[in-house]
Amino acid sequence: MQVLSPTALDELNLKSKKLRRDIVTMLHQAGSGHPGGSLSVLDILVVLYYKVMRIDPENFQDPERDRFVLSKGHACPALYAVLADRGFFPSEHLSTLRKLGSCLQGHPDMRKTPGIEMSTGSLGQGLSAANGMALAAGLENSDRRVYVIMGDGETQEGQIWEAAMTSSHYRLDNLTAFLDANELQIDGWCKDVKGLEPLAEKWKAFGWHVLEVDGHDYAALLEAVQKAHSVKGLPTIIIAHTVKGKGVSFMENQADWHGKAPGKDDFEKALAELTD
Amino acid sequence: MEQEMLSTREVYGKTLVKIGTRWEKVVVLDADLSKSTQSVMFAREYPQRFFNVGISEADMMGTAAGLAASGFIPFASTFGVFATGRVYDQIRNSIAYTGLNVKIVASHTGLSVGEDGASHQTLEDIALMRVLPNMMVVVPADGRQTEQAVEALASYKGPAYLRLNRPKVPTVIPGDMPFELGKAQILEAGKDLVFVATGTMVSAALEAAREMGKEGVKAAVVNVHTIKPFDEALLIQVAEQAGAVVVAEEHSIIGGLGSTVAEVLGESCPLPMLRVGVRDKFGESGSPQDLLEKYGLTAAKLVSAGKTVLSKKNR
Ligand SMILES: Cc1ncc(C[n+]2csc(CCOP(=O)(O)OP(=O)(O)O)c2C)c(N)n1
Ligand SMILES: [Mg+2]
Numbered sequence: 001m002q003v004l005s006p007t008a009l010d011e012l013n014l015k016s017k018k019l020r021r022d023i024v025t026m027l028h029q030a031g032s033g034h035p036g037g038s039l040s041v042l043d044i045l046v047v048l049y050y051k052v053m054r055i056d057p058e059n060f061q062d063p064e065r066d067r068f069v070l071s072k073g074h075a076c077p078a079l080y081a082v083l084a085d086r087g088f089f090p091s092e093h094l095s096t097l098r099k100l101g102s103c104l105q106g107h108p109d110m111r112k113t114p115g116i117e118m119s120t121g122s123l124g125q126g127l128s129a130a131n132g133m134a135l136a137a138g139l140e141n142s143d144r145r146v147y148v149i150m151g152d153g154e155t156q157e158g159q160i161w162e163a164a165m166t167s168s169h170y171r172l173d174n175l176t177a178f179l180d181a182n183e184l185q186i187d188g189w190c191k192d193v194k195g196l197e198p199l200a201e202k203w204k205a206f207g208w209h210v211l212e213v214d215g216h217d218y219a220a221l222l223e224a225v226q227k228a229h230s231v232k233g234l235p236t237i238i239i240a241h242t243v244k245g246k247g248v249s250f251m252e253n254q255a256d257w258h259g260k261a262p263g264k265d266d267f268e269k270a271l272a273e274l275t276d
Numbered sequence: 277m278e279q280e281m282l283s284t285r286e287v288y289g290k291t292l293v294k295i296g297t298r299w300e301k302v303v304v305l306d307a308d309l310s311k312s313t314q315s316v317m318f319a320r321e322y323p324q325r326f327f328n329v330g331i332s333e334a335d336m337m338g339t340a341a342g343l344a345a346s347g348f349i350p351f352a353s354t355f356g357v358f359a360t361g362r363v364y365d366q367i368r369n370s371i372a373y374t375g376l377n378v379k380i381v382a383s384h385t386g387l388s389v390g391e392d393g394a395s396h397q398t399l400e401d402i403a404l405m406r407v408l409p410n411m412m413v414v415v416p417a418d419g420r421q422t423e424q425a426v427e428a429l430a431s432y433k434g435p436a437y438l439r440l441n442r443p444k445v446p447t448v449i450p451g452d453m454p455f456e457l458g459k460a461q462i463l464e465a466g467k468d469l470v471f472v473a474t475g476t477m478v479s480a481a482l483e484a485a486r487e488m489g490k491e492g493v494k495a496a497v498v499n500v501h502t503i504k505p506f507d508e509a510l511l512i513q514v515a516e517q518a519g520a521v522v523v524a525e526e527h528s529i530i531g532g533l534g535s536t537v538a539e540v541l542g543e544s545c546p547l548p549m550l551r552v553g554v555r556d557k558f559g560e561s562g563s564p565q566d567l568l569e570k571y572g573l574t575a576a577k578l579v580s581a582g583k584t585v586l587s588k589k590n591r
Contacts, residue, residue, distance in 0.1 A: 030391065031391075032390075032391045032392075033391070073395065098391040098393070098561045098562075099561065099562060099563075100560070100561070100562030100563070100566040100567065100570065101560075101562070102561060104561075105393040105394070105395075105560060105561045106391050106392040106393035106395075106396070106561040107392065107393050107394075107395040107396065109393070109394070109395075119395065120395070121392070121393065121395030121396060122357065122358070122362065122395055123331055124331070153308060153330065153331050154331055156308075156329075156330035156331040156332045157331055157332060157333075158332065158334055158335065185308050185330070185331065186308050186309060186311065186312075187306075187308050187309070187310050187311065187316075187328055190330075193308060193328050193330045194328070194329060194330030194332070
């Protein structure tokens with residue numbers, strides 16, 4: 001079992017701070033986009049892209065690569081920051097986010113961005129696509145794995161539960177799902193808009209192996225992924241308890257920061273908090 | 277002259293409150309976008325008659341059908357992509373087939389959704405809704421017309437789709453012009469050619485007609501705010517007079533107003549026509565202005581289309 005040394009942890013902390021700066025910078029330059037869900041999901045991406053996934057930016061179409069689907073596509077600034085940092089495309093592109101002709105669309109586009117495996121943006125569809133990828137790996141007797149991240153509000157979509165039944169019916173143990181459980185959606189707290197609890201019990205009832213962790217704790221996330229890998233015959237969902245807007249104090253737990261870009265003052269304040 | 281700019285979705289929110297006061301049977305549904313669709317204005321005023329079903333658009337359409345089947349007048353709103361294609365069978369079977377009194381209101385449609393990109397820019401919604409029996413399709417040209425349309429739809433009994441926009445749009449319809457569902461409006465008379473436009477493209481059509489006027493061409497402008505049922509009689513009358521037609525819409529050239537006009541003219545009075553719209557492509561991220569420019573949804577493009585049909589007519 002891979003364990004994070006104190007130095008490795010320090011590196012990840014530094015890395016995530018840099019990536020958070022990239023996210024708020026990108027959104028500020030774009031003038032629109034989704035900071036809250038990008039900042040909440042980032043640490044899961046960091047663990048996947050720096051510690052877990054079998055990927056090679058030099059050979060990003062290698063058929064044996066692991067696959068990743070960002071079902072909550074609006075959080076793509078986080079994924080773009082990570083992909084640029086891992087070398088899938090030059091970092092200069094980040095400043096073109098959401099602009100005409102950019103390879104970085106407002107929502108992930110697999111035909112425009114190296115490293116994006118599935119176009120998303122219409123919520124609720126990513127788990128089905130991930131199931132398809134996991135089934136394909138099985139058909140090809142490949143040991144490649146599939147990862148998917150959903151938003152918690154997103155699981156109000158019926159298709160998520162259709163897909164959840166598919167994953168367990170086909171015993172997709174090569175599939176690991178994450179729930180970015182930040183408890184917020186656009187119109188407010190999920191519990192007020194349309195309650196999701198009991199969340200873990202729902203996924204268990206749908207035949208899943210369920211783990212719950214702090215979604216900003218790298219060691220816990222890594223341990224959970226490794227547990228998921230060891231479970232046979234069941235798909236795993238890691239319910240990652242997160243903070244929407246994580247890392248920028250005035251964005252944390254604020255529904256209002258779901259879908260607006262920071263203006264000059266807020267951007268500078270955010271940057272100051274993310275710099276030490 | 278300063279042109280008034282109004283947000284059609286803001287007008288929608290305000291008008292919902294107004295009709296909610298008038299008719300207690302009006303209920304409003306949303307799917308976690310109430311601040312964007314502006315249905316939140318109704319929610320604040322009438323929390324008991326507002327249902328936010330969360331990110332569950334299919335469920336929202338079915339729920340609206342149930343409310344309508346029980347005598348209520350539901351307005352169900354979300355972005356255009358999620359209000360149509362996302363929930364197509366729910367609309368087809370629970371709303372159109374049943375003929376239930378559900379109003380589907382799409383707040384963000386077409387390229388002018390802008391930076392969110394192709395996943396959020398519906399260019400096919402008019403086509404999808406138009407092909408359904410019983411479904412009325414309404415696309416107001418400006419803010420004031422949005423108010424008239426919402427009011428008219430509240431008293432009209434039957435399924436309807438109302439297409440609104442994200443950005444503000446200039447007020448282009450004269451204040452004293454009567455509004456009736458199903459009746460197209462002649463905004464400019466002209467004997468040389470006719471621009472038939474809907475929604476955001478009406479202002480571009482008026483501008484194009486003015487431009488052509490400078491060169492001595494008299495172009496009529498017709499606003500089709502109700503795409504279905506379509507005002508065939510009016511179209512045939514102005515088209516036959518002018519002898520050339522250009523259709524303009526912020527939608528695919530397949531299946532929308534352009535197709536509607538082509539169907540009618542083809543059967544009744546074939547004559548030179550061109551469709552200006554998005555030519556069988558998905559959109560992309562960019563500012564609304566940049567996108568309309570890139571995809572050719574401008575007054576300049578309408579002028580050049582106008583010249584092309586004129587030359588065909590005179591051949
Ligand atoms: C099908 C669909 N409906 C609505 C939207 C608009 N939308 C974008 S993000 C969002 C809220 C998502 O909440 P959640 O899944 O909890 O994401 P997070 O909190 O991580 O941002 C909504 C409703 C969408 N993108 N797709
Ligand atoms: Mg959430």
